[in-house]
Amino acid sequence: xxxxxAAPDAGLDDVIEVRGLxxxxxxxxVLSGVGFTVRKGAVLGVxxxxxxxxxxxxxxxxxxxxxxxxxxxxKGHAVAGWPTHRIVRLGIGIVPQGRGMFPNLSVSDNLRxxxxxxxxxxxxxWTLERVYDSFPKLSQRRGTLAGSLSGGERQLAAMxxxxxxxxxxxxxxxxxxxxxxxxxxxxVVDNIRTLRREGVTVVLVEQNxxxxxxxxDEAIVLADGGIVFCGSAETLRxxxxxxxxxxxx
Numbered sequence: 001x002x003x004x005x006a007a008p009d010a011g012l013d014d015v016i017e018v019r020g021l022x023x024x025x026x027x028x029x030v031l032s033g034v035g036f037t038v039r040k041g042a043v044l045g046v047x048x049x050x051x052x053x054x055x056x057x058x059x060x061x062x063x064x065x066x067x068x069x070x071x072x073x074x075k076g077h078a079v080a081g082w083p084t085h086r087i088v089r090l091g092i093g094i095v096p097q098g099r100g101m102f103p104n105l106s107v108s109d110n111l112r113x114x115x116x117x118x119x120x121x122x123x124x125x126w127t128l129e130r131v132y133d134s135f136p137k138l139s140q141r142r143g144t145l146a147g148s149l150s151g152g153e154r155q156l157a158a159m160x161x162x163x164x165x166x167x168x169x170x171x172x173x174x175x176x177x178x179x180x181x182x183x184x185x186x187x188v189v190d191n192i193r194t195l196r197r198e199g200v201t202v203v204l205v206e207q208n209x210x211x212x213x214x215x216x217d218e219a220i221v222l223a224d225g226g227i228v229f230c231g232s233a234e235t236l237r238x239x240x241x242x243x244x245x246x247x248x249x
Contacts, residue, residue, distance in 0.1 A: 002152035007164055013134065014037040014038065015039070015040045015075050015201050016073070016203070017071070017072075017170055018034060018036050018061075018073075018082070019035045019073075020035060020070040021033075021035065021072065022069040022070055023041055023056050023060040023066040023143045025056075025065070025067065025070075025106065027227055028043040029051045030053045030056045030066050030086070031057060031224065031225055031226065032226055033148075033231075034057065034070070034151055036218075036220050039200045039217070039218070040199075041200070042217040043202040043203075043217050044203050044216060044219065045202065045204050045206060045212035045216030045218070045233060046065075046205040047200060047204060047206060047219060047220070047222070047236075049113050049207070049223070049247065049248060050223075051087075051185065053222050054174075054180065054205045054222055055173060057222070058094070060072065061087075061133065061170075061203075062088065063081070063087060068081075069082055073080060075091070086166065088167075091167050092170075092171065093161075093170050094162060094170075095161075095172045095173065095212055096173050097174045097177065100156060100158060101114050101146035101149075101154055101157055101161075102146060102147075103145065103147025104147060105145070106142065106143055106144060106146065106147060107157055108142040110141060110146050110161060111128060111138075111142075111157070111161055112128070113161075114161040115164050122153070124154070126160075126163040128162055128164070128231075130238065134160075134228060135156050135160055138156055141178065148213070150183075150196065151179050152187045155175060155179065155188065156191075159172075159175075159191060168200055169200070170200055170201070170202050171205070172202065172204050172205060172206075173205045174206065175188045175204070175206070176208050176211060184211070188211075189214070189215065192204065193215070193218050202215075204216060209247055212233070213233045213236060216233040217230065218230075218232055218233060219232070219233045221242060223246040228242065228246055229246070
């Protein structure tokens with residue numbers, strides 16, 4: 001396996017730092033020796049083929065299932081072993097693969113549940129009123145059962161729900177899955193660019209290489225149980241060898 005490019009040293013602006021991470025299930029190791037940092041206000045693209053451990057990495061960051069060894073630091077706190085609710089209270093919101101809405105509750109009720117569990121609002125933070133102003137489609141559909149929404153509408157609602165927890169770090173797990181290209185541009189691309197302008201840090205787990213490189217500042221590529229590339233998105237754009245061998249381009 002190609003030796004991974006070393007992750008940059010962590011600094012004061014790093015809000016997530018991972019070092020020597022091992023993660024797996026039931027004694028089966030999925031990831032080993034994973035290390036990277038995420039800078040405050042940046043977009044990190046997490047890339048790789050199906051089955052290489054992208055969702056396992058998300059689970060390891062938030063203690064959502066896999067057994068974890070190594071160091072995971074969020075905003076200076078060593079969080080490995082913390083319960084998930086305590087980690088997210090540091091300001092992490094997740095938009096899970098499959099959106100994760102309560103299908104038998106209305107859009108409004110799904111969003112209100114997020115508000116109930118939110119950490120203290122900061123000046124300029126997200127409120128229901130701001131969500132409905134920012135996402136007019138959700139305002140129009142607030143009384144609709146979440147299970148009746150289109151794929152793009154569910155993605156919007158899931159993003160809004162994460163923001164209502166007052167998160168300033170947003171993890172998006174395969175946000176374009178199942179969406180038509182026009183909806184991807186309107187729902188995913190435009191909103192990530194808006195969040196970046198507002199200083200939200202984004203971890204974008206994605207298979208769409210072109211989209212990820214268009215949005216990301218930094219990128220990591222997962223393969224063979226570890227990281228085979230860690231560097232700038234612009235560098236990865238030029239590395240056709242990495243793309244061809246590990247991303248199927």
